[in-house]
Amino acid sequence: MMEVKEKQFTADLEAAMQSVQTDQQERLFSYTEKINQAPLYRFLEKAGELTFPRTFWSSADEDFQMAGAGHAVELSVEASKNRYQQVEADWNALLKNAVISNPYHMSGTGVVAMGGFSFDPLKPRTKLWENFPSNHFSVPNYILTHTNGNYYLTINRLLLPREEYETVREELQTYRHTLLDSAVYQDNNHVLRVLSKREIAPEQWKETIKKATNVMKNTAIDKIVLAREVRLRFHQSANVPDILKRLVDTQSNSYVFAYEMGEDCFLGATPERLVKVKGEDVLSTCLAGTAPRGKTMEEDETIANHLFEDPKNREEHDYVVQMIRSTMEAYCTDVTVPDEPAVHQYKTLQHLYTPVRAKLQKNHHIFSIISGLHPTPALGGTPREDALAFIRDNELLDRGWYGAPIGWVDSNKHGEFAVALRSALIQQDEASLFAGCGIVEDSIPESEYEETKIKLMPMLSVLGVD
Incomplete structure (x- = not known):
């Protein structure tokens, strides 16, 4: 100094x-x-x-x-x-x-x-x-x-x-x-070798999807988001700084986060912002509707166009946009929303994307907006309370902090929270990974299972699974 x-x-x-x-x-x-x-x-x-x-x-x-x-x-x-x-x-x-x-x-x-x-x-x-x-x-x-x-x-x-x-x-x-040791960080000494990969009750998860679709046929519930877990075991304890560096290097356009409690560390690379506040300026983004990337530019564009025009994905996206808009109107002024979404592309996935901007009212705080936004229809379902009740009673997984708000706030009246997706709970030489998808009345369990496999890929690859 x-x-x-x-x-x-x-x-x-x-x-x-x-x-x-x-x-x-x-x-x-x-x-x-x-x-x-x-x-x-x-x-x-x-x-x-x-x-x-x-x-x-x-x-x-x-x-x-x-x-x-x-x-x-x-x-x-x-x-x-x-x-x-x-x-x-x-x-x-x-x-x-x-x-x-x-x-x-x-x-x-x-x-x-x-x-x-x-x-x-x-x-x-x-x-x-x-x-x-x-x-x-x-x-x-x-x-x-x-x-x-x-x-x-x-x-x-x-x-x-x-x-x-x-x-x-x-x-x-x-x-x-x-x-503030100035030594160079050596990240080549911590390559993980996965000894086992275990999917937690995948067939029961598919049966829960069937139950959800039957419930939606007979109730006013339009959508239920269901998540599942994959458990890994490594040859040695995972090195948190190394995993974070790999996530930052490989997952561009994503929020990379980590929060350590005891010997456990919850970390991930999520594409989904929940809310950002800088003074009175507020930004929330809707990222709902998912498709894989193509292997060529032409295939990539074809998939993006199909995603943009697909009625199911557009409807799912609009659910979230309207919920964010109504929440913003409760706590903010000058709420602006584009007429239609864009397609945002990430390394392995592409999503429908809509930004929502506003001005924060003086008597409200970033936590006020979080309380109104969480969980969005992209993480819980619609109507919110009915979908949450189904998840609470039927989902096999204890989500913990997965799919929930994670972020920061400072004394300068700045702050930002993301939705904790594409994430893992690291527990020394083991880890639990999580992924989910939105279930609607005509959802096909096997197709939804394949979608979660795509969403698990970024974290699996960083943790040593091909």
Whole structure:
């Protein structure tokens, strides 16, 4: 740390600790500095060596990445009702008392809470997801942010009244030096070899599809989304930084995320943004309707045209667009929606895509919009509550955080959440992968099964399955 920055840091820390001791009340101290280029994956590797829980976010459409180490503050609400409102209230209370030194105000600097929610808080949690509560957010102790070609380090520390200034300062400086180790990250030492791949009850899953189609023929339910699980076992424990690097390198136009709790890490590369807020500007996107990529440009274009013109996919897409529009109108002004979707292409898949833009009303927050959007018809079905009830009672899988909102929010009134798709729960030398599809009245179980195989491909390939 340069001398000028060192003086600023020590002065800010000392002032913060004096206020804590004067008030005899704990307070979050947050300090952000601009630094030279630093390797994010090496940062995550060092955080793992220090046994810090790790978090990661890489944006789909801009030069923006965050790597987090540790939990300076944790926000978690076990109640199934009003969980979004309670997280928002806890977040606002944390910021109100925080001492923030951040002259940059860039996204992902200052106080940043990273985390997510479970798909359905009413679904009993199984052993698979025992480390992940209904919702959990953490303010990392150290955040390395890469945005617009620049690098920033934010240090967050909950200061307690009886702590000694010199002890805290030395602790923060020691960890800072260790985490910003400038050594080059070596990602060629962690190639995974898959010892076994097991599909969890695929035939029962197909039978559940038949049950869902029969229910839809006799009720007002139009669509039910059903997901399934594939379990892998590796020859050694999976290396989280390596998986994230491979996802970033291979899954362009996707949000790459990771959230570590205990010895488990939930990570993935999802194409689907739920909502982005920057000040009063709000953006949500509908990504519903799926087809594979072609092997040639001509085949690719033919498949894209068929997807665009297919009545089933267009109807499924429009369900989601109208739901997003109505949610935005409840919390925002100036809502704008294109007349028809475009086709967005990713490495192995292509989707119908519609952006929805708006202005956030002053009395609302990003968590307000999340509460209205989740789950979209693309993840739950329509009508929402009836489809959720069917999933809760009949789906074999405990989705945990799969298909749910995951993202971040900061003290600059910026934030972004994605839908946790194309994801895996890494548990040392094992992993559970998840994929689902929308079931309608005329769905064919075998065709839906094949669609989930396509959706599983990106994560399977990164984890060593051809």
